[in-house]
Amino acid sequence: MAFVSEEEKTEDYLFKIVLVGDSAVGKSNLLARFARNEFYPNSKSTIGVEFQTQKLDINGKEVKAQIWDTAGQERFRAVTSAYYRGAVGALLVYDISRRQTFDSIGRWLNELQTHSDMNVVTILVGNKSDLRDAREVSTAEGKALAEAQGLFFMETSALDSSNVAAAFQTVVKEIYNILSRKVMMSHELKKQDAPLDGKTVVLQGDENQEPATEAPKSGGCC
Amino acid sequence: GVDPSIRPEVWEFLLGCYALGSTADHRRQLRIARRERYEDLIKQCQTMHSSIGTGSLAYPVGSKVLDMRTPSKEAKVECREASTDDTDKREKYSDLGNNCSDSLYIDQRVNVSNSGDLTSVRRNADSAAYDSCSSSTSVPCGPCSSKRGGDCNGSDFITECDFDFPPLPVTDLFGKSEDEKEFDANEEVYSAQYKLMFEDDNMHSFQINNNADLIMESNVSSSLSKNVSCRYNSEIELVTYSDDYEPVLRPNSVSYKTETVNRLSISSVPETPFVNATRSQEGAAQEERVSEWLWTLHRIADRIHILSVVDVVRTDSHLDFYKDTRNLARMSDILAVYAWVDPTTGYCQGMSDLLSPFVVLFEDNADAFWCFEMLIRRMRENFKIDGPTGVMKQLQALWHILEFTDREIFAHLSNIGAESLHFAFPMLLVLFRRELSFNESLRMWE
Numbered sequence: 001m002a003f004v005s006e007e008e009k010t011e012d013y014l015f016k017i018v019l020v021g022d023s024a025v026g027k028s029n030l031l032a033r034f035a036r037n038e039f040y041p042n043s044k045s046t047i048g049v050e051f052q053t054q055k056l057d058i059n060g061k062e063v064k065a066q067i068w069d070t071a072g073q074e075r076f077r078a079v080t081s082a083y084y085r086g087a088v089g090a091l092l093v094y095d096i097s098r099r100q101t102f103d104s105i106g107r108w109l110n111e112l113q114t115h116s117d118m119n120v121v122t123i124l125v126g127n128k129s130d131l132r133d134a135r136e137v138s139t140a141e142g143k144a145l146a147e148a149q150g151l152f153f154m155e156t157s158a159l160d161s162s163n164v165a166a167a168f169q170t171v172v173k174e175i176y177n178i179l180s181r182k183v184m185m186s187h188e189l190k191k192q193d194a195p196l197d198g199k200t201v202v203l204q205g206d207e208n209q210e211p212a213t214e215a216p217k218s219g220g221c222c
Numbered sequence: 223g224v225d226p227s228i229r230p231e232v233w234e235f236l237l238g239c240y241a242l243g244s245t246a247d248h249r250r251q252l253r254i255a256r257r258e259r260y261e262d263l264i265k266q267c268q269t270m271h272s273s274i275g276t277g278s279l280a281y282p283v284g285s286k287v288l289d290m291r292t293p294s295k296e297a298k299v300e301c302r303e304a305s306t307d308d309t310d311k312r313e314k315y316s317d318l319g320n321n322c323s324d325s326l327y328i329d330q331r332v333n334v335s336n337s338g339d340l341t342s343v344r345r346n347a348d349s350a351a352y353d354s355c356s357s358s359t360s361v362p363c364g365p366c367s368s369k370r371g372g373d374c375n376g377s378d379f380i381t382e383c384d385f386d387f388p389p390l391p392v393t394d395l396f397g398k399s400e401d402e403k404e405f406d407a408n409e410e411v412y413s414a415q416y417k418l419m420f421e422d423d424n425m426h427s428f429q430i431n432n433n434a435d436l437i438m439e440s441n442v443s444s445s446l447s448k449n450v451s452c453r454y455n456s457e458i459e460l461v462t463y464s465d466d467y468e469p470v471l472r473p474n475s476v477s478y479k480t481e482t483v484n485r486l487s488i489s490s491v492p493e494t495p496f497v498n499a500t501r502s503q504e505g506a507a508q509e510e511r512v513s514e515w516l517w518t519l520h521r522i523a524d525r526i527h528i529l530s531v532v533d534v535v536r537t538d539s540h541l542d543f544y545k546d547t548r549n550l551a552r553m554s555d556i557l558a559v560y561a562w563v564d565p566t567t568g569y570c571q572g573m574s575d576l577l578s579p580f581v582v583l584f585e586d587n588a589d590a591f592w593c594f595e596m597l598i599r600r601m602r603e604n605f606k607i608d609g610p611t612g613v614m615k616q617l618q619a620l621w622h623i624l625e626f627t628d629r630e631i632f633a634h635l636s637n638i639g640a641e642s643l644h645f646a647f648p649m650l651l652v653l654f655r656r657e658l659s660f661n662e663s664l665r666m667w668e
Contacts, residue, residue, distance in 0.1 A: 023571065024532040042539040045532075045571045047656065048647030073529065073571045078609025082642065 013063040015175050016086050020108050021093030022101040023072030026127040029158035031069050034168050039158055046071045049083050058176045065172050084115035089171040096126040097134035109149060121174045123152035125167050130157040223665035230583045237596040260588035263559045274558050277548045530557045530569040537574040543582055553581050556591045570605035575652040579664055604651055613650045617643045
């Protein structure tokens with residue numbers, strides 16, 4: 001269970017989003033940049049889990065993203081698997097200057113699929129795009145992987161801010177779209193209440209509503 | 223708290239590095255032995271990453287580890303294959319072997335034979351030529367490591383202090399080094415080594431003649447009372463017999479491990495590759511497989527090292543002390559050595575937070591290392607490869623405590639579904655290093 005009960009009363013929507021990826025790819029700084037517009041060149045490694053919430057305006061509705069930042073080291077996974085619970089969105093982060101972190105993406109995807117309750121709107125994020133000279137993973141490679149896995153894709157830099165907000169927004173918007181469609185559908189079908197709780201969201205791919213990203217995903221998340 | 227000026231001295235007692243009743247002379251000897259031991263370890267680690275022990279900090283940019291001496295991984299490969307530092311190769315490999323258990327993903331499968339076969343290996347300048355020869359030794363599996371007395375201070379600690387923290391699986395650090403140093407080679411060997419480290423009471427002593435490819439193994443029977451100390455090589459030169467040590471060690475020890483840890487072989491064997499002769503039971507094919515396996519380990523070690531370096535530079539980076547990269551390098555060295563001597567723990571995030579104070583307090587890396595090692599003894603469960611089970615248990619305990627001590631908070635946390643107390647996780651894992659200032663946390667530790 002997330003610590004959501006209070007927020008739920010005041011927000012229209014609250015989405016739980018997790019940040020995953022190898023150690024030192026910049027997960028915490030992506031969050032710091034997005035939520036507080038801050039960046040720490042030598043921020044400490046994340047121990048356990050931390051989270052922040054950030055409000056977004058989506059189609060005039062206030063949406064609150066509760067973003068969970070987790071430790072990157074493998075061995076903490078035993079604990080962090082609990083963090084996936086209830087997540088409806090995920091940023092899968094690698095460091096474009098360290099191929100190793102890109103190679104781990106498959107493992108992270110598995111983990112996500114194993115531990116999350118449902119299909120999660122996922123964006124593949126190649127962070128540290130400012131390190132042009134040290135780049136080891138090309139944009140094309142990232143895109144290709146994202147397409148193959150049906151993920152959104154974006155390259156970001158928490159350092160110079162580029163695409164950071166866009167990456168989060170992409171995920172949140174997509175969740176929102178899926179949710180509203182679901183709500184509409186259920187209204188149409190039975191007029192029954194569609195709880196706005198994220199747990200009820202069933203994600204469906206929808207080409208029409210795709211947010212503008214560098215590399216539109218090739219298919220649904222299912 | 224303790225007055226900062228006497229902190230280093232007092233902390234060694236608090237941590238159990240020395241028994242409270244120990245004599246100054248005994249402590250001095252221990253300190254010397256440890257420093258020498260640490261020196262050995264550093265040398266061995268150097269073969270893994272040439273930046274270790276140099277005062278420079280290798281830091282990863284891209285997937286390459288940059289430092290003045292080792293511009294690229296390729297360079298390391300070369301150094302592995304060239305026989306330049308062949309002396310240390312054995313160590314390097316055992317090193318890797320150890321790391322392998324930390325090795326995030328791979329090594330579990332390395333769990334080969336339970337055979338108590340000890341293998342002494344001789345080394346050849348050519349890396350592919352590493353081979354092992356095992357001489358079978360009966361390994362009466364004793365009541366595993368928990369009974370073992372560990373190194374000298376460990377024994378002191380256990381026998382003379384009231385604390386009784388679970389010892390390292392590699393309780394006997396000094397002894398273990400022997401294994402590490404004497405062994406290298408194939409998986410069986412490694413696994414045997416692991417078994418020895420963790421379960422085996424058998425003590426073995428090896429002797430290395432630094433000139434010939436003579437590696438003899440003598441098996442010292444398993445001990446009854448495991449509070450055997452293993453004194454280590456400081457006094458030992460080329461050859462050591464168990465009896466040499468007895469007096470130095472616990473008088474009541476029935477047996478103990480002796481080590482011939484070859485400072486000599488480390489420092490003075492250099493250009494004499496062991497002739498790869500006799501007892502080899504492995505064929506060339508095997509050797510190749512072994513060398514491939516070792517290479518894999520090397521990459522893993524690399525990976526671990528990169529992770530620890532990445533963390534080192536962001537540990538207490540606000541302190542002026544760490545503006546000096548030499549101090550960062552010290553931290554990195556100690557973590558590398560620790561990962562090696564305690565392969566089942568390896569490096570885990572959070573450790574650098576715990577180590578940092580020792581680096582600040584102690585001028586000598588060896589002293590810092592041994593204090594750190596004593597601390598981690600108490601906390602190993604928190605850093606296990608399969609998860610921080612120790613912390614999880616503590617969190618559960620905390621939850622029960624809260625139920626009795628603070629109903630209000632308990633009710634609130636229950637209400638919002640925060641029973642798992644994740645927020646307290648970092649507090650317990652790094653002992654409030656993240657919540658308190660540097661000085662405050664030291665005082666709290668005390």
